[in-house]
Amino acid sequence: xxxxxxxxxxxxxxxxxxxxxxxxxxxxxxxxxxxxxxxxxxxxxxxxxxxxxxxxxxxxxxxxxxxxxxxxxxxxxxxxxxxxxxxxxxxxxxxxxxxxxxxxxxxxxxxxxxxxxxxxxxxxxxxxxxxxxxxxxxxxxxxxxxxxxxxxxxxxxxxxxxxxxxxxxxxxxxxxxxxxxxxxxxxxxxxxxxxxxxxxxxxxxxxxxxxxxxxxxxxxxxxxxxxxxxxxxxxxxxxxxxxxxxxxxxxxxxxxxxxxxxxxxxxxxxxxxxxxxxxxxxxxxxxxxxxxxxxxxxxxxxxxxxxxxxxxxxxxxxxxxxxxxxxxxxxxxx
Amino acid sequence: xxxxxxxxxxxxxxxxxxxxxxxxxxxxxxxxxxxxxxxxxxxxxxxxxxxxxxxxxxxxxxxxxxxxxxxxxxxxxxxxxxxxxxxxxxxxxxxxxxxxxxxxxxxxxxxxxxxxxxxxxxxxxxxxxxxxxxxxxxxxxxxxxxxxxxxxxxxxxxxxxxxxxxxxxxxxxxxxxxxxxxxxxxxxxxxxxxxxxxxxxxxxxxxxxxxxxxxxxxxxxxxxxxxxxxxxxxxxxxxxxxxxxxxxxxxxxxxxxxxxxxxxxxxxxxxxxxxxxxxxxxxxxxxxxxxxxxxxxxxxxxxxxxxxxxxxxxxxxxxxxxxxxxxxx
Numbered sequence: 205x206x207x208x209x210x211x212x213x214x215x216x217x218x219x220x221x222x223x224x225x226x227x228x229x230x231x232x233x234x235x236x237x238x239x240x241x242x243x244x245x246x247x248x249x250x251x252x253x254x255x256x257x258x259x260x261x262x263x264x265x266x267x268x269x270x271x272x273x274x275x276x277x278x279x280x281x282x283x284x285x286x287x288x289x290x291x292x293x294x295x296x297x298x299x300x301x302x303x304x305x306x307x308x309x310x311x312x313x314x315x316x317x318x319x320x321x322x323x324x325x326x327x328x329x330x331x332x333x334x335x336x337x338x339x340x341x342x343x344x345x346x347x348x349x350x351x352x353x354x355x356x357x358x359x360x361x362x363x364x365x366x367x368x369x370x371x372x373x374x375x376x377x378x379x380x381x382x383x384x385x386x387x388x389x390x391x392x393x394x395x396x397x398x399x400x401x402x403x404x405x406x407x408x409x410x411x412x413x414x415x416x417x418x419x420x421x422x423x424x425x426x427x428x429x430x431x432x433x434x435x436x437x438x439x440x441x442x443x444x445x446x447x448x449x450x451x452x453x454x455x456x457x458x459x460x461x462x463x464x465x466x467x468x469x470x471x472x473x474x475x476x477x478x479x480x481x482x483x484x485x486x487x488x489x490x491x492x493x494x495x496x497x498x499x500x501x502x503x504x505x506x507x508x509x510x511x512x513x514x515x516x517x518x519x520x521x522x523x524x525x526x527x528x529x530x531x532x533x534x535x536x537x538x
Numbered sequence: 539x540x541x542x543x544x545x546x547x548x549x550x551x552x553x554x555x556x557x558x559x560x561x562x563x564x565x566x567x568x569x570x571x572x573x574x575x576x577x578x579x580x581x582x583x584x585x586x587x588x589x590x591x592x593x594x595x596x597x598x599x600x601x602x603x604x605x606x607x608x609x610x611x612x613x614x615x616x617x618x619x620x621x622x623x624x625x626x627x628x629x630x631x632x633x634x635x636x637x638x639x640x641x642x643x644x645x646x647x648x649x650x651x652x653x654x655x656x657x658x659x660x661x662x663x664x665x666x667x668x669x670x671x672x673x674x675x676x677x678x679x680x681x682x683x684x685x686x687x688x689x690x691x692x693x694x695x696x697x698x699x700x701x702x703x704x705x706x707x708x709x710x711x712x713x714x715x716x717x718x719x720x721x722x723x724x725x726x727x728x729x730x731x732x733x734x735x736x737x738x739x740x741x742x743x744x745x746x747x748x749x750x751x752x753x754x755x756x757x758x759x760x761x762x763x764x765x766x767x768x769x770x771x772x773x774x775x776x777x778x779x780x781x782x783x784x785x786x787x788x789x790x791x792x793x794x795x796x797x798x799x800x801x802x803x804x805x806x807x808x809x810x811x812x813x814x815x816x817x818x819x820x821x822x823x824x825x826x827x828x829x830x831x832x833x834x835x836x837x838x839x840x841x842x843x844x845x846x847x848x849x850x851x852x853x854x855x856x857x858x859x860x861x862x863x864x865x866x867x
Binding site: 255256353355369372375401404405406407408409411412427428430452455467469470471473484485486491 | 596597703706737738742760766801803804811814816817
């Protein structure tokens with residue numbers, strides 16, 4: 205009995221195993237996310253990083269069952285505090301969504317309702333999940349805005365999204381996501397639309413809040429700089445699949461996958477001011493279309509170290525070192 | 539190589555003095571002018587041959603408008619734009635084509651800056667047609683040369699823009715800008731819409747073209763890493779004004795203006811062992827329509843005093859060729 209209780213507490217807040225998402229196109233279905241597994245513990249931030257079309261946003265949307273109509277989860281499971289999220293009926297799922305798991309979107313101007321005030325939107329979400337009167341809910345909304353360090357929260361709660369600046373809107377959206385104190389937050393490129401000084405504030409806010417509330421976070425981004433600032437663990441995706449997963453330190457100190465190494469070399473780093481500009485290590489070619497993936501490793505056509513095996517067989521995603529996973533034949537120690 | 543006389547007093551290729559661009563704010567049924575946004579408010583800089591000036595700043599600071607003003611794509615309210623070897627065109631109603639040829643532009647969005655109904659070869663040839671350069675045969679040969687110069691395949695010349703990826707489209711835009719053999723190319727956020735692996739390809743291409751052709755760039759970007767990588771000189775803009783300008787090395791290692799410091803402090807570190815402790819506190823970010831009095835940065839500046847609220851600081855040259863506009867540095 206005690207063992208069972210212990211097991212319960214050890215359970216990750218969110219566990220995804222072998223998730224496959226496909227898009228139903230004109231010429232049949234093709235995969236956009238394949239064999240994606242991840243788990244996030246309480247107080248942990250996992251970053252999913254990759255370039256456009258790598259499946260990172262589709263992964264995020266499937267975690268909240270918000271996939272567009274043309275896409276569906278083909279197989280796999282998503283467990284929230286041990287409960288199967290994909291198997292839930294609509295009612296129960298809606299109870300969970302917003303209450304146990306919530307999302308922060310990239311573009312607050314399109315994600316917020318333009319005809320409701322910030323306060324109304326937050327109270328609406330609160331009243332969906334808690335038995336509160338209008339007044340109490342509004343007071344709660346103001347509290348949430350205080351939590352995200354919105355200046356003058358009382359007044360801001362009565363304003364519409366268009367009256368706020370980009371950074372304030374993103375704060376409002378974070379407040380909306382936190383309204384019911386969810387234990388899991390999914391943030392899809394939360395700072396991409398922001399200026400660099402505002403991005404710094406929002407990143408500061410996100411890590412601040414996590415320390416105080418102990419949420420489990422998944423943060424989707426294309427920016428390795430953001431990853432370095434905020435992640436505990438990182439999953440690198442390429443063409444719909446995870447290609448590398450490890451701690452953030454391990455990723456920056458000892459990246460294994462040639463794609464990760466390529467990405468790191470391609471970013472012009474701050475602080476290497478030299479007289480003559482360094483040549484960036486670009487990755488030749490482009491990402492293959494998901495409906496026409498190569499037979500072997502999807503990265504092989506762009507990989508400097510690709511062998512004939514890479515072109516023929518897809519490498520499995522395996523543990524190369526303790527806690528460091530990658531899908532690459534080059535590093536296959538077996 | 540410049541000769542000795544030029545080395546003593548090197549006349550820059552492009553010099554911009556006190557450039558101003560104002561936009562009217564209109565409101566009401568009759569669209570009466572109720573105010574004015576000084577998007578570019580007295581900007582001065584110069585660019586030497588074969589040199590890159592990086593123009594950084596956050597959205598709304600007027601960096602793109604500066605680029606458009608140089609190209610004659612917005613109306614200039616005042617100031618002087620002079621190119622070495624050309625007459626002063628600032629006050630001319632019809633700028634001669636011989637001047638226009640010398641400066642070209644690459645836009646940010648490779649999706650909206652190419653005509654979707656034109657074939658690539660026609661897009662790249664258009665500037666040659668407009669400026670009536672060479673015979674039809676020569677133009678065709680030139681287009682073929684440009685296509686290979688920017689790293690596209692010759693068999694792609696008959697394709698339409700939608701058949702290309704973002705990075706390839708940006709290459710098409712670069713080929714078009716190169717068609718007239720310009721001296722200066724205004725690069726308006728040319729890699730912001732691209733993924734990092736492709737962004738590196740385009741940055742390398744721009745660097746190669748610069749060393750091959752001796753081009754000068756005005757490189758407009760919000761990305762400090764990219765600007766540091768590609769520039770020789772850097773200018774930092776805030777609400778329509780340059781607040782700091784100087785050699786890249788100095789600006790990035792020892793910024794003097796508090797705004798430059800804030801920008802550099804805010805850029806992510808790319809090193810998980812040395813994380814920033816970003817403050818979550820928001821500051822009062824003004825917009826160009828409601829520009830603060832005195833020094834426009836005083837609402838966010840830790841050094842601000844009463845003087846800053848009243849008197850606008852002017853750009854002053856400090857050591858190491860750095861100029862800043864700040865009362866306290």
